[in-house]
Amino acid sequence: MRTYRLVIACPDRMGIVAKVSNVLSTYNGWITEANHHSDNLTGWFFMRHEIRADSLPFDLDGFRRVFAPIAEEFGMHWHINDSAVRKKVVLMASKESHCLADLLHRWHSGELDCDIVSVISNHDDLRSMVEWHGIPFYHVPVDPKDKTPAFAEVTRLIEEQQADCVVLARYMQILPPQLCQRFAHRIINIHHSFLPSFVGARPYHQAAQRGVKLIGATCHYVTEELDAGPIIEQDVARISHRQNVEDMVRLGKDVEKMVLSRGLRYHLEDRVLVHDNKTVVFS
Amino acid sequence: MRTYRLVIACPDRMGIVAKVSNVLSTYNGWITEANHHSDNLTGWFFMRHEIRADSLPFDLDGFRRVFAPIAEEFGMHWHINDSAVRKKVVLMASKESHCLADLLHRWHSGELDCDIVSVISNHDDLRSMVEWHGIPFYHVPVDPKDKTPAFAEVTRLIEEQQADCVVLARYMQILPPQLCQRFAHRIINIHHSFLPSFVGARPYHQAAQRGVKLIGATCHYVTEELDAGPIIEQDVARISHRQNVEDMVRLGKDVEKMVLSRGLRYHLEDRVLVHDNKTVVFS
Amino acid sequence: MRTYRLVIACPDRMGIVAKVSNVLSTYNGWITEANHHSDNLTGWFFMRHEIRADSLPFDLDGFRRVFAPIAEEFGMHWHINDSAVRKKVVLMASKESHCLADLLHRWHSGELDCDIVSVISNHDDLRSMVEWHGIPFYHVPVDPKDKTPAFAEVTRLIEEQQADCVVLARYMQILPPQLCQRFAHRIINIHHSFLPSFVGARPYHQAAQRGVKLIGATCHYVTEELDAGPIIEQDVARISHRQNVEDMVRLGKDVEKMVLSRGLRYHLEDRVLVHDNKTVVFS
């Protein structure tokens, strides 16, 4: 069923819900899902509606004209998306295939509602897997001595393909600050630890060193500061003394896949609202 | 913060949210939490609002007068409760203390927002624990040959104490049908299995017999049919071949306590809406 | 590292461990992992050792000759396998790809230590996915009016390929009793419910009907009685009123994949011992 997704964040005050639901009701908008959240700490209000597209007498532009005055009155940050307009996603990977294969299969079986426009990798290993899915594969090697040309090419590809969203599916390279800024809240990373524990390289080795009893993974938006962006989703798996680092890597892969695919799904369905460095996720 | 909790279930149609939020907005009602659910299968709509009591210009009766026409217009099943009016709860137990002690401690430490008006038990074992908490304890033995007098006395006590809610904290006796009917959706039971598996007696023995790898517990409203009422909450714990029935009983206790206290909390906060034999839980 | 896996089940009595570890010690066997379990209920003892192959002065046949007298003395059911001899696995699937794709990727990335000798399906849909992995695909349609020819062909293929193990990766057909018996404890199924709840067809619909708060999956050995074989592994995922049957199917897929791949891994590594209708899993 085709829906419009209306997503709003604004300073909290009386009457927001009434005003928004009145507009929707006036035009006979059929709400299929509604979520609200008042954040006491920041005094902000967050709201998401799914509205049946066929219940409204206008298209997105029509909606925007009708809604703009309300949005202005309440100082809203807002957007409305059409579920029928699939987001364009660029996947970035390195040599490890588990997250990439998982996302490709979900996409291929119709579970992930987006267009995967390309896969960019700094290695050529996963080309055949990607191309079997009918998706273009770009091999952009990264020269450790001068990464600038590689990231210029990556940026060029992302822009050329008009990506709405970039997913770092275990890409293993740190993106330059300009790229992080230009695509703020549109680059999703999976980090293989339960952040803020074990930031940076080799988190499973760090976990083994510390002797933790659970390992985790964190899906977050990429910001300039490494592994410090707004967290979208996290999960953990139990380990014991019997698991060495190799076992942790293997068990961790399953957590990474699950957490990344859930986080991406929330993002694609406009369920994630970022405020300061935190997220509201209407899952 | 004192709130009113407005809980609504009605056939789904356009304009419900607008109508309700308009009323609230008209009287400057400050919504601190709102939840909606449209059930596609049954075509029903469920809704719960928490509204700051001090933001409205009238008390509950005033609200009811204002709201009654809308409720009638939409064919609503509805109620509104005042968070400052604590529900009266009767706990029923037998010899096992884990669920009772857990609820008593949560109540004693202020975590469970209700008045525990009494504990009724078919055994006298837990009297001292209950009385230390300053709660009256009633020992009502159940004669296996004729249970009628005992349940007459139980019913009398519940009514005398004007209980809003009865919690079977491992009471181990099957309530008579009339009692189930009279307090429909107000008697909460904890069953020590992941229902619908292992209905009836000795579920951990049944679980051991079947060789399951997880054991569970189920919090549900009591109906005439044994262990078949609407489920409020469930959870599980992992076991292996190493756990015998005694271990399962011990591990299961922790699941039972958690599940019962969560389910009761949802009920006390008017978060559970029953429709047919299922629940909507706005947790 | 190449190991021998010595797996033993026998009536419990004094001295078993001493006897077995003495033999291993006498021949300088280097034990890398050891697990024991005494089952009080049945009076049976279960034991699994991994021994570095290069630490022993003989091959498997040599070991068997040395060990046979001990095995006889204690009435052992036992076998020893070489980790370097990969088990031959036949996967069976229908139209749903999630379990199959998951197993194929785990195998392809080296995580699943076996030879997948073929995929047999009653539909042709997944051929391309299978063949991309370099694995033969057999389309054996099942005529609902007469299933005998199909299962004769399936049996022929399994035997021709000398499969050690058959995995029903959402095959959706009930195997005939003779097949179940011939490959007892070697056919692994994934059932999409937390058994013994929701045996048979359309378990997610049954779960939605009952209003459970968790859905699950069960990996078990196939026996003649439907969904009643020894359970190897189970897990669950949380749902709420917001999830309809389609959501449950989607969320359930992830549980199914995880549970099946874990169960198969345990089987491939000779970690599952069946006794009566239950399993000891030395995970």
Next chain:
Amino acid sequence: MRTYRLVIACPDRMGIVAKVSNVLSTYNGWITEANHHSDNLTGWFFMRHEIRADSLPFDLDGFRRVFAPIAEEFGMHWHINDSAVRKKVVLMASKESHCLADLLHRWHSGELDCDIVSVISNHDDLRSMVEWHGIPFYHVPVDPKDKTPAFAEVTRLIEEQQADCVVLARYMQILPPQLCQRFAHRIINIHHSFLPSFVGARPYHQAAQRGVKLIGATCHYVTEELDAGPIIEQDVARISHRQNVEDMVRLGKDVEKMVLSRGLRYHLEDRVLVHDNKTVVFS
């Protein structure tokens, strides 16, 4: 059933298991549970046996005499405990009652196999709860300007009562280094975060600040370095944007109780072996 628990850690080499099981077999020791672990990283071997006390022809001292030569030969760190000799435990608490009440109830209902010899607290609030259980309560206030007298008194009490184990059930004071050293691997703390995240004060506030999607708790041995000792057990609970710090505190309490009681149970049953700063837990 009364058992002896034989716990061994030593450099790994051939023949340890054979030697140990031979001794046990020689004296007709009936092993009810056995666990082994070879740690590849450190080259150490860990082993725990439970042996029926009534199957051996001698008492603990007799066992020690027989076993000493083997222990010396293999350079073992080892001890053997009698399950019938309950460990003496001192609980330390502050004002928060949830962990204390949980441990007291488990002990009172026979689930926790130890003697709780006293409760020491820097506040007098929980006296009545403790004394209802028949356990002496010591109020030892801590002067923030000079903590030395308080910890001298605490140390004196612990020694006077010959405690085998001290449990900090949310004691909220940092123990002085000498105390940590004197009772190394015998003081158990519950920290209300998933360590190594959120070391130190107010971890739930830190968690809210970072916007994590899971909160956790960690049971660990206390060392001189704050929240850095060997981890015994950890667990987590899911949260979302809807939970504020107060909710996190409430939800966290349940995780803390579970994790502390599990960790303590492992310790009491001699299931925890510490090596370097990590634990082997034969749970």
